[in-house]
């Protein structure tokens with residue numbers, strides 16, 4: 260008979276301490292320090308205290324692969340690398356502070372909050388979280404409208420993933436549109452426009468045919484084409500409407516409404532807000548001073564190659580966009596200076612059909628009457644270069 264001997268296994272757990280490595284090292288480049296301070300402040304407002312100076316954190320510049328903006332290394336302490344070229348490039352554009360904050364907060368989301376990538380969308384098709392990233396989803400960019408009321412939501416969501424979706428994502432702001440009256444209109448039904456001068460312009464030719472204004476761009480870049488309206492101020496409340504038709508083959512080419520300040524208006528810098536669509540039924544919202552559009556969303560009321568009515572209501576600092584009379588998107592304006600430019604975005608070298616223009620002002624505004632009365636000369640078209648970059652780097 261074989262006798263089975265009882266035995267026991269003793270597992271020795273060996274833990275090595277390296278005196279040369281400081282697990283609690285805190286070393287954050289001064290470029291990033293303000294964002295770490297903000298992160299801790301935002302966390303504190305939500306009842307969390309990370310004591311990062313005691314716990315340790317390294318954030319440093321790196322030279323990351325092309326297309327990678329930031330990288331989080333799960334060591335002790337957490338080490339975050341930020342691509343130097345991307346960081347510097349973003350500094351040249353509008354929204355630099357927010358773009359940089361979002362990047363640092365995303366990486367700290369990984370390293371400090373233990374969050375993984377989350378590529379789900381809200382009910383209006385915007386990214387649910389600034390933790391979106393990694394492998395691309397349906398070839399969509401990671402652009403997130405991390406501004407204004409959305410920033411507050413995205414911060415809540417960053418610290419508490421179960422944060423409910425606020426209603427502003429789907430519901431339009433309440434605006435009394437009865438309080439607005441049209442001050443300028445043109446349906447282009449007569450052979451000449453009542454407001455605009457057709458003809459040959461630098462980089463384009465403009466004609467009125469078959470009841471529409473036809474803008475033929477000869478430019479190699481996408482252009483915002485603006486007309487300056489006497490006595491109109493972009494900082495006041497207004498409703499701007501156009502019907503557009505873009506019939507050419509490039510389904511991704513963007514066209515739509517643009518409005519803002521032209522560079523030659525006194526000492527002001529050029530700044531043009533835009534809501535543009537394409538024939539893939541995407542809506543893009545942005546401002547030409549930024550490196551890239553704020554975000555993109557799918558909108559099924561867009562009729563590819565058909566006539567699409569775009570309407571923008573500005574009330575206070577909020578812009579509401581309607582496409583074919585269906586609410587599409589609302590967000591804060593990025594235009595902060597006075598200006599009088601209104602117009603549209605035309606894809607490079609393409610033809611855009613424009614119809615049913617209407618500019619309305621609040622009935623109470625004295626400027627409403629002045630705009631109409633002072634329009635003795637017909638309006639010109641001023642093209643503004645508008646590079647809408649497609650890519651925001653992975654993170």
Ligand SMILES: [Zn+2]
Nearest residue numbers: 376392393654
């Ligand atoms: Zn990430």
